[in-house]
Amino acid sequence: MTQNTQTQTAPTRPALAVNTQTTNVLLSGVGGQGVLLASYVLSQAAMAEGYDVKQSEVHGMSQRGGSVVSHLRFGAKVAAPIVTMGAADLLLSFEPLEALRYHHWLRPGGLLIYNALRVNPSTVAAGLATYPDEIDARIAEIWPNSRKVDATALAEQAGTAKAANMVLLGAISGRLPFADETWRKIIAEVVPPKTIDANMRAFDLGRDS
Amino acid sequence: MRELLSGNEAIARGAWEAGVRLAAAYPGTPSTEILQNMAEYKEIESQWSPNEKVATEVALGASIAGARSLAVMKHVGVNVAADPLFTASYTGVGGGFVLVTADDPAMHSSQNEQDNRNYARFAKIPMFEPSDSQEAKDLVRVAFEISEEFDTPVLFRTTTRISHSKSIVELGERVELPALTTLEKDVPKYTMLPGFAKLKHPKVEQRITDLKKRAETLPVNRIEMGDSAVGIIATGTVYQYAREAFPQASFLKLGMTYPLPRKMIEEFRSKVERLYVVEELDPFLEEQIYLMDVKLDGGKDLFSLCGELDPGAVARGLTAGGATGAEPTLLLPPPAEAAGLPQRPPTFCPGCSHRGVFTVLKKLRVFVSGDIGCYTLGALPPIGAMHTCVCMGASIGMAHGMSKVVDAQGDIKNRAVAVIGDSTFFHSGVTGLMDTIWNRGASVTIILDNRTTAMTGGQQNPGSGNTLDGEPASMVDLTKLVEALGVKRVARIDPYDLAQTERVIREELEAGEPSVIIATAPCVLEFKIKNDPWTIDENLCNGCKRCLRVGCIALNLVEEGEKTLVEIDPIQCNGCGVCAQMCNFDAILAPEPVKA
Numbered sequence: 139m140t141q142n143t144q145t146q147t148a149p150t151r152p153a154l155a156v157n158t159q160t161t162n163v164l165l166s167g168v169g170g171q172g173v174l175l176a177s178y179v180l181s182q183a184a185m186a187e188g189y190d191v192k193q194s195e196v197h198g199m200s201q202r203g204g205s206v207v208s209h210l211r212f213g214a215k216v217a218a219p220i221v222t223m224g225a226a227d228l229l230l231s232f233e234p235l236e237a238l239r240y241h242h243w244l245r246p247g248g249l250l251i252y253n254a255l256r257v258n259p260s261t262v263a264a265g266l267a268t269y270p271d272e273i274d275a276r277i278a279e280i281w282p283n284s285r286k287v288d289a290t291a292l293a294e295q296a297g298t299a300k301a302a303n304m305v306l307l308g309a310i311s312g313r314l315p316f317a318d319e320t321w322r323k324i325i326a327e328v329v330p331p332k333t334i335d336a337n338m339r340a341f342d343l344g345r346d347s
Numbered sequence: 348m349r350e351l352l353s354g355n356e357a358i359a360r361g362a363w364e365a366g367v368r369l370a371a372a373y374p375g376t377p378s379t380e381i382l383q384n385m386a387e388y389k390e391i392e393s394q395w396s397p398n399e400k401v402a403t404e405v406a407l408g409a410s411i412a413g414a415r416s417l418a419v420m421k422h423v424g425v426n427v428a429a430d431p432l433f434t435a436s437y438t439g440v441g442g443g444f445v446l447v448t449a450d451d452p453a454m455h456s457s458q459n460e461q462d463n464r465n466y467a468r469f470a471k472i473p474m475f476e477p478s479d480s481q482e483a484k485d486l487v488r489v490a491f492e493i494s495e496e497f498d499t500p501v502l503f504r505t506t507t508r509i510s511h512s513k514s515i516v517e518l519g520e521r522v523e524l525p526a527l528t529t530l531e532k533d534v535p536k537y538t539m540l541p542g543f544a545k546l547k548h549p550k551v552e553q554r555i556t557d558l559k560k561r562a563e564t565l566p567v568n569r570i571e572m573g574d575s576a577v578g579i580i581a582t583g584t585v586y587q588y589a590r591e592a593f594p595q596a597s598f599l600k601l602g603m604t605y606p607l608p609r610k611m612i613e614e615f616r617s618k619v620e621r622l623y624v625v626e627e628l629d630p631f632l633e634e635q636i637y638l639m640d641v642k643l644d645g646g647k648d649l650f651s652l653c654g655e656l657d658p659g660a661v662a663r664g665l666t667a668g669g670a671t672g673a674e675p676t677l678l679l680p681p682p683a684e685a686a687g688l689p690q691r692p693p694t695f696c697p698g699c700s701h702r703g704v705f706t707v708l709k710k711l712r713v714f715v716s717g718d719i720g721c722y723t724l725g726a727l728p729p730i731g732a733m734h735t736c737v738c739m740g741a742s743i744g745m746a747h748g749m750s751k752v753v754d755a756q757g758d759i760k761n762r763a764v765a766v767i768g769d770s771t772f773f774h775s776g777v778t779g780l781m782d783t784i785w786n787r788g789a790s791v792t793i794i795l796d797n798r799t800t801a802m803t804g805g806q807q808n809p810g811s812g813n814t815l816d817g818e819p820a821s822m823v824d825l826t827k828l829v830e831a832l833g834v835k836r837v838a839r840i841d842p843y844d845l846a847q848t849e850r851v852i853r854e855e856l857e858a859g860e861p862s863v864i865i866a867t868a869p870c871v872l873e874f875k876i877k878n879d880p881w882t883i884d885e886n887l888c889n890g891c892k893r894c895l896r897v898g899c900i901a902l903n904l905v906e907e908g909e910k911t912l913v914e915i916d917p918i919q920c921n922g923c924g925v926c927a928q929m930c931n932f933d934a935i936l937a938p939e940p941v942k943a
Contacts, residue, residue, distance in 0.1 A: 193514075219479070264728065
């Protein structure tokens with residue numbers, strides 16, 4: 139019995155990480171937004187590009203409108219499946235409040251990309267709490283290296299609001315060392331066949347945003 | 348062939364490759380996907396059992412019959428299964444028998460964070476812990492070999508970060524084992540009457556002694572020498588965190604964590620200047636090493652007994668204990684988190700059948716003796732109508748105990764009502780209800796029958812009418828079952844009808860005898876039920892917020908000029924109409940019927 143010790147040769151394209159061999163990506167959002175599917179696409183793309191990959195998520199309570207987080211790490215050889223707080227190179231958030239909630243996972247200088255669409259938590263919907271005012275301004279102040287993408291609007295433009303996660307993947311695609319055809323191949327494999335075109339358009343709109 | 352697999356997928360694959368013929372489980376996070384993936388392999392008899400004790404007995408039976416078999420559960424499930432497990436330690440096995448326990452440090456989806464490694468020592472059986480998916484797959488095979496070589500059940504322990512993390516796995520082929528056509532009888536081995544059991548206990552003790560020797564040569568335990576300044580003993584996902592935090596250090600990597608290889612540990616001690624044990628939860632390894640009289644430079648004194656670790660925590664903890672060579676970026680203090688953000692707890696889905704029942708229970712102000720399932724979310728605000736939750740099936744016995752000692756004197760808010768889901772009732776609520784009836788109790792039990800095991804993602808249960816692989820099966824009739832237990836008052840309610848639900852609960856509370864109320868309505872998430880959204884008449888809504896008490900995320904408060912109004916999100920709304928029944932102004936309107 140031996141552990142799989144086959145080492146992978148990583149491509150030479152520059153990864154987002156500058157100081158370490160491993161790229162750390164955190165995805166955050168709300169149950170039902172497609173966070174886990176986006177995370178699946180990222181991990182398959184990294185594997186297809188020849189990297190070692192580890193990905194971690196927490197199921198169970200997440201499906202019912204709760205906060206959802208997924209960790210993705212790739213590089214020549216990855217040990218831990220989770221990103222340490224303060225060490226993420228990239229935070230992709232599917233909702234502004236969930237961007238703010240997890241921004242401190244970013245390393246100094248790390249990049250935050252987030253979807254503009256607000257989703258009220260149950261506590262806000264019930265009138266027990268209030269959604270933070272001026273959330274975009276607060277994000278910009280707390281994490282200047284951030285970019286807002288109106289992914290839901292772009293996804294509607296592409297043909298289905300459900301493809302917002304593909305817009306967001308498009309938006310980060312330029313920051314990750316994966317070939318365009320790798321992204322397209324994986325996306326085509328994971329979305330329902332009838333929606334491939336709309337999802338590809340959504341990915342393009344995100345990439346060009 | 349290489350695939351990116353979760354630990355759970357890898358365990359299922361490993362069991363298939365090891366020639367497993369039967370697997371049984373009760374769903375529980377983070378273990379559930381193991382059996383769901385197992386069901387994809389047609390060579391394996393895979394089944395959900397009503398609870399973990401039965402699953403363990405089914406797997407043990409298959410083992411005694413000669414087949415390699417697997418029982419799977421979350422950590423607290425082993426408490427339920429402990430009875431057969433501890434005596435299976437005495438009987439030993441026929442075909443290999445492995446019990447998977449999926450622990451949940453940090454309680455991502457659990458009621459406690461017990462460290463089930465203690466069960467290995469308690470039951471005197473060997474234990475394996477994988478540190479990624481490749482090891483999860485490969486160690487299952489080793490676990491079966493050790494089970495047969497030493498005639499013992501084997502505990503296979505994962506944690507959430509193993510079960511729910513994906514990494515790359517090299518797949519292998521299945522070992523084909525001969526078909527079984529006979530049942531061999533061996534009374535002294537398998538019949539644990541005192542006379543036979545007394546003969547077995549010394550063998551159990553000898554087995555541990557023999558396993559200690561085997562642990563020294565098993566390749567899954569190994570010394571990985573790096574810089575000799577720092578030596579780290581670790582297992583599971585924590586091994587990966589420590590590797591990340593101290594890339595140059597030396598490691599004693601343990602794949603088998605009970606019993607431990609004493610000579611290997613002593614050898615490792617002699618090779619490094621400073622020696623540390625890093626582990627989550629209990630000082631399980633540390634205490635055993637302490638008893639070997641091996642000097643450690645740090646262990647649980649550097650880490651919390653509670654919750655999970657991560658690479659940063661390992662780097663900071665061991666550095667505080669004098670270890671050198673930590674990855675510098677992991678020692679940086681993380682940026683502060685944003686303060687004052689509203690929480691986003693999980694909640695009942697829009698259209699969930701539990702919402703109406705809890706809205707009524709809140710109004711009645713009764714004491715709700717709760718249980719484990721989606722409906723436990725009824726304890727959270729704004730609903731906040733559940734007052735206890737301990738373990739699977741506890742609601743009914745606890746309500747009975749409360750009712751026996753409190754004389755409510757007609758005051759409804761001092762009456763206890765048990766609330767339990769269908770799957771949890773089948774799991775271990777039946778015996779609680781039997782107790783209530785037998786011992787002349789008078790408590791009311793509400794069974795929330797949503798036709799599935801919802802919280803873990805919608806698994807079949809004995810009331811579903813089909814099995815894990817989707818085959819049609821006999822269906823438990825809840826009404827007949829509770830009547831057979833001796834319940835004379837059985838009422839049925841439509842949980843979407845608040846007036847009827849309130850009237851029936853009041854009637855049953857006033858009856859002064861044991862009663863069961865069955866609320867049958869299928870889970871909207873599992874059965875993909877989508878109804879047209881309701882709407883708000885802005886002229887009639889005066890912003891009183893009464894509807895918000897139902898705690899539905901389809902409802903939002905919006906500012907309309909001077910007024911604050913409620914708005915319904917048509918994407919989220921599932922048309923259940925529960926909020927409309929809360930409105931005193933008829934401002935929430937049903938969808939127009941579709942014209943033919």
